[in-house]
Amino acid sequence: MDLNQLRCFVSVADELHFGRAAQKLGVLPASLSRHIRLLEESLGTxxxxxxxxxxxxxxxxxxxxxxxxxxxxxTEALQQRFHTSRQARADVLRIG
Structure with a gap:
């Protein structure tokens, strides 16, 4: 199981349609279906x-x-936290 599979699953669950979910994610419906199938296989359900x-x-x-x-x-909150932290450090200019 990986984050991409989770994103795919949530998108299909929100849309209840593979075609619309694939369009929203910018992937092919067959690829999206494969991600869901692999996720189901890894979970055994x-x-x-x-x-x-x-x-x-x-x-x-x-x-x-x-x-x-x-x-x-x-995951998004953690990523945002480090992105914001990195930007704050990049704004500091030390001379001397």
Whole structure:
């Protein structure tokens, strides 16, 4: 499981449509589907129920979605913290 797979899963869960989620992420629907399949295989459970006409979250998918959102939010906050810290240090000019 990696962060990209989590982002893909959250995007599909938000859209409940692979095509729209793929467009939002700027990837091909087949690639997005592969990321979801690999995530499900690594977890050993189905997160989404798919038909040719619809996508829905399974019970495991609903539980996983909550955790995935928390992980992505914490990762984003940590990344922002270091980005802001790095910018603050870059603004200091010391002479002498």
């Amino acid at each position: 189905r997160l989404m129920a798919r038909t040719t006409r619809s996508v829905s979250l399974t019970e495991d998918g609903l539980v996983f979605l909550e955790g995935a959102r928390e992980i992505l939010a914490k």
